[in-house]
Each structure stands twice: as C-alpha cells, then as structure tokens.
Amino acid sequence: MKIFSTIILTLLLLCQNAYSASIIRDAEIENVLRNIADPIFEAADLSNDSIIIYIVNDPQINAYVAGGSNIFINTGLLGISEDPSILTGVLAHETGHIAGGHLLRSSQEFKATSLKATLGYMLGLAAAAAGSPQAGVAIAHGTGHVVQRQLLKHSRTHEEAADQAALSYLDTIGKSSAGLLELLEVLYAKENQIYSELNPYTLTHPLSRERISHVKNHLKSSKLKNKKMNTKEAKEFQRAIIKLNAFLEPYEKTLKKYPKSNKSINAHYARAIAQYKVPNTEESIKEINALLKISPNDPFFNELKGQVLFENGFVKESVKYYQKAVDLLPNSPLLKIILATSQISTNDDKLIKKAILNLKQALLKERKNTFAWHQLAIAYGRNGDLGMSNLALAEEAFIADNKRDVRKFLGLAKEHLKPDSPAQLRANDLLSYIDRD
Numbered sequence: 001m002k003i004f005s006t007i008i009l010t011l012l013l014l015c016q017n018a019y020s021a022s023i024i025r026d027a028e029i030e031n032v033l034r035n036i037a038d039p040i041f042e043a044a045d046l047s048n049d050s051i052i053i054y055i056v057n058d059p060q061i062n063a064y065v066a067g068g069s070n071i072f073i074n075t076g077l078l079g080i081s082e083d084p085s086i087l088t089g090v091l092a093h094e095t096g097h098i099a100g101g102h103l104l105r106s107s108q109e110f111k112a113t114s115l116k117a118t119l120g121y122m123l124g125l126a127a128a129a130a131g132s133p134q135a136g137v138a139i140a141h142g143t144g145h146v147v148q149r150q151l152l153k154h155s156r157t158h159e160e161a162a163d164q165a166a167l168s169y170l171d172t173i174g175k176s177s178a179g180l181l182e183l184l185e186v187l188y189a190k191e192n193q194i195y196s197e198l199n200p201y202t203l204t205h206p207l208s209r210e211r212i213s214h215v216k217n218h219l220k221s222s223k224l225k226n227k228k229m230n231t232k233e234a235k236e237f238q239r240a241i242i243k244l245n246a247f248l249e250p251y252e253k254t255l256k257k258y259p260k261s262n263k264s265i266n267a268h269y270a271r272a273i274a275q276y277k278v279p280n281t282e283e284s285i286k287e288i289n290a291l292l293k294i295s296p297n298d299p300f301f302n303e304l305k306g307q308v309l310f311e312n313g314f315v316k317e318s319v320k321y322y323q324k325a326v327d328l329l330p331n332s333p334l335l336k337i338i339l340a341t342s343q344i345s346t347n348d349d350k351l352i353k354k355a356i357l358n359l360k361q362a363l364l365k366e367r368k369n370t371f372a373w374h375q376l377a378i379a380y381g382r383n384g385d386l387g388m389s390n391l392a393l394a395e396e397a398f399i400a401d402n403k404r405d406v407r408k409f410l411g412l413a414k415e416h417l418k419p420d421s422p423a424q425l426r427a428n429d430l431l432s433y434i435d436r437d
Contacts, residue, residue: 022057024075024244027334028300029055032240033073035233036084037091043172044099044165049365051098053091057248061187063090065097075244080186081179084237089166089180096165097158163211167218176224181215188212242266243300246273265294272304281312299328303335306342315345326358333362337372344379355379370396387416391423394430403434 030053038048051069056062059076066072071094073087080086163180170177188209246254246269254274258267272287285308291301306321322339329335336358343355359376366372373396380389390413397405410427417424 023072024055024057025334026055026244027303027329027332027338029240029244030334031329031332032084032236033087033091035236036088037071037095039173040088040092040095040169043169044095046095046099051095055244061183063094065094069098071095071098075248078244079241081182082238083234085176085179086183087179087237088175089170089177089183092166092169092175093162093180095169096162099165100158100161160211160214163215167215171222171224174224177215177219177222181212181219184212184215239266239269242270243273246270247277251275251278265291268294269301276304276308279312281308284308297328299325299332299335302328303338306338310342310345315342316348318342319346319351333365333369333372336362337366337369337375340372340379341375344375344382349382352379352383356383368399370399373399385416387413387418388423389413391417391427394427398430398433406430406434 033053033055034048037051037053041048041051046069051071054070054072055078056072056074058074060074061076061080062072062074063077064072071091073090077090078087166180167177170180251274254270258270258274260271268287268290272284272291275281275284275287285305288301288305288308291298292305295301302321303325306318306325309315309321310318319339319342322335322342326332326335326339340355340358340362343351343358356376356379359372359379363369363372363376373392377389377392377396380386380392390409394406394409394413397403397409410431413427414424417427
C-alpha cells in the first residue's frame with residue numbers, strides 16, 4: 001500500500017466481517033477544525049485540550065461523540081459545503097452532547113463494545129507499526145457500522161437538548177444556525193428512504209419535524225441569518241477540503257479538476273499532492289516551489305516539500321522545511337513529531353537532542369500517540385539513554401494495552417533509571433496501573 005505524505009491510510013480491523021473505516025490525521029486540517037471548534041468549546045465551558053476531533057475517511061454524512069469527549073467527523077460531512085457553516089453547526093451539536101453528558105448515561109453499553117478499548121490506538125500513528133520510517137499523520141482503525149450505530153444512537157430527547165445547546169453556543173460566538181438547519185433539512189428529506197439507503201446520521205441522531213422547526217424558528221428570530229463565514233475562515237476550510245480530496249481521490253480526477261492552466265494556490269496544491277501520489281516527484285516539487293514562491297511562510301507548503309524530499313531519500317534536506325513549518329506553527333504537535341522523525345532519520349548525532357525535545361513537547365499534547373513514543377525510544381537509544389528508551393517503549397505498550405511488554409520494558413528501564421527520579425516514579429506508576437487492572 002502506498003503510504004503518502006501527510007495522510008496515511010492503514011487499516012486495522014476491530015472485528016471480523018465488519019466494515020472498516022480509516023481515521024485521518026493531518027496537521028493542517030486539524031488546525032482548521034480546531035479554529036472552528038475551539039470557540040464553541042469555550043462557549044460550552046469545556047476545556048479545549050480535553051476534546052479531540054477525529055476525521056473518519058467515510059463518504060457517508062455522519063458525526064458522533066464516543067469515548068467521553070472524542071468527536072468523530074466523516075469526510076462525507078466535511079465535503080457537503082464549500083464553507084464551514086454546516087460543520088460549525090454539527091460541531092456545536094456534538095459539543096452539546098458532550099456538555100450534556102449524554103454518553104455517560106449509556107456507559108454500560110459503551111463498555112460492552114470494543115471501541116473503548118481501542119481509542120488509545122486511534123490516537124497514535126500507524127507508520128512505525130507498519131515498518132515505515134515516514135512521518136505520516138494519520139491512522140486508521142476499523143469500526144463496525146452495526147456496532148457503531150447501536151453504540152452511538154441517541155434518544156430524540158438528547159437530540160433536542162443538543163440542538164438547544166448548539167443554538168446557544170452559536171449565538172455566543174456570533175455564528176448563524178443556518179448551516180445546522182440546512183443539514184437537518186437535507187437529512188430529513190432522506191429519512192423516508194429504505195433502510196439500506198438511510199444516512200447513518202439519521203440512525204445515530206433521530207430526526208423530527210419538531211427539531212427542524214425549533215432551529216428554523218430560532219433562525220427567524222436571530223440577527224445572524226447569513227450562514228457565510230468570514231473570508232479567511234472560509235478560504236482555510238476550502239483549502240483543507242481540497243487537500244483532503246487530493247489525497248483521497250484518484251490522481252486523474254484531481255488533474256482533471258485542476259488543469260495546469262489553473263494557476264491558483266489551491267490548484268497548485270492539489271496538483272502537487274496528486275503528482276506526489278503517482279509518484280512524479282519532479283512535477284510535485286515544481287508545484288510546491290510555485291506555492292512557496294507565492295507564500296514562502298506557509299507552514300503546510302513547507303511541510304509538504306519536507307515530506308516529498310524525505311520520502312524520496314533527501315532526508316537531510318527535508319529537515320530544513322520541516323523545521324520551518326514548526327517555526328511557523330510551533331503549537332502543532334504533529335508537525336513536531338514529523339520534524340523529530342526526520343531529524344532522527346538523518347543519523348546525525350547533533351540532531352538527536354533536538355529530536356528528543358520536539359517529541360517531548362509534542363507528547364505533552366499527544367500523550368497517547370504511540371508513534372511519537374516509539375520515535376522517542378529510538379532517539380533516547382541513539383543518545384545512549386537506555387533507561388529512558390525502555391521507559392518510552394513501556395509507555396507505547398501501555399497505550400496498546402500490552403501488559404506483557406509493559407512489564408518487560410519497565411524491567412529493562414529500571415536497570416538504568418536513577419532511584420527516586422521522575423522517570424523512576426513514572427515507571428512505578430505504570431506498573432501499579434497494570435497491576436490494578
């Protein structure tokens with residue numbers, strides 16, 4: 001399977017004979033989603049850091065909350081509007097479920113499924129496990145649709161409560177509820193189709209004319225009737241969706257949609273990704289260089305050039321572009337993980353300590369990222385710190401719920417860790433956790 005650039009699709013089945021879908025992680029797309037979602041979380045009095053947004057590679061229109069405060073959004077939902085108004089409404093609605101504690105009320109049903117046990121894996125990056133050195137920013141985890149629908153279904157009471165909360169949040173942040181209304185009306189129109197053709201959103205989020213009427217009445221009395229977002233937000237969203245489609249759609253379709261005669265930034269971006277996938281490295285680099293000429297300080301254009309160089313053997317050269325991406329967007333843990341991976345891959349001992357620092361900073365936000373822990377173990381090993389290297393491997397195994405490996409690596413780590421040091425105390429904590437389980 002082709003492992004490409006900032007999106008890696010690696011399928012891991014949860015259960016036999018189940019439909020499986022991939023979880024996509026990408027620094028740029030996640031950044032766009034967070035810019036839309038964070039004000040909503042703040043309006044709901046929720047901690048931004050406590051909520052993780054996942055993108056599911058599934059063309060069906062759906063979004064849901066699972067595992068307490070994890071929001072899952074299908075690519076099918078992302079692509080139904082050229083501006084982010086529908087997504088804003090959906091995020092506000094799902095935030096209403098989180099704030100209302102609707103998932104907690106069905107915790108026993110949740111525990112009875114395998115989804116909870118696998119959420120940790122979904123936070124990691126699969127490239128290391130797949131034997132690939134590439135620093136991709138996506139993983140995939142299979143999830144059975146039948147299980148998912150049973151697990152994630154809400155009552156109409158919960159849906160109405162989430163709608164009411166969503167309208168309140170949208171008012172607070174100065175956004176129109178027109179996008180939410182548009183989605184509800186589109187889905188309601190399909191609700192009378194046969195079961196096999198029903199969109200899963202109508203199964204996990206029961207619809208009713210009352211819900212639609214409530215949102216419609218709110219919109220009529222609202223001063224915020226226009227669903228259009230501000231220009232900057234809309235452009236960022238549109239570019240993120242174009243990027244996503246360029247990775248997921250066939251090469252030929254992208255080039256037909258964005259011929260060479262189209263000199264726009266989005267067209268260059270789409271063609272650069274399409275050429276990269278083939279792979280046609282020379283053409284891809286030409287398109288990226290055109291982008292960097294227009295916007296040299298765009299972190300994601302620099303990231304893409306770093307990725308193309310990295311995956312074509314120009315590892316040392318890639319560090320420069322990854323470093324610039326991180327300098328331009330220092331709060332992105334995914335960019336720091338990619339940078340650290342390239343630094344480690346140069347085999348330059350001078351870069352190892354920098355890689356360790358980047359990974360440690362990234363793990364403050366990506367605590368359950370298995371790929372980052374694995375890379376940190378490699379970096380510590382290269383630096384001659386066997387205690388910390390084995391402790392990082394123990395952290396990776398702990399997330400994967402592999403108790404045997406946790407014990408093994410903790411045993412090796414303790415041979416080198418200083419007594420009563422923070423690392424030694426963490427090792428003791430990990431051991432106590434698995435003993436208690």
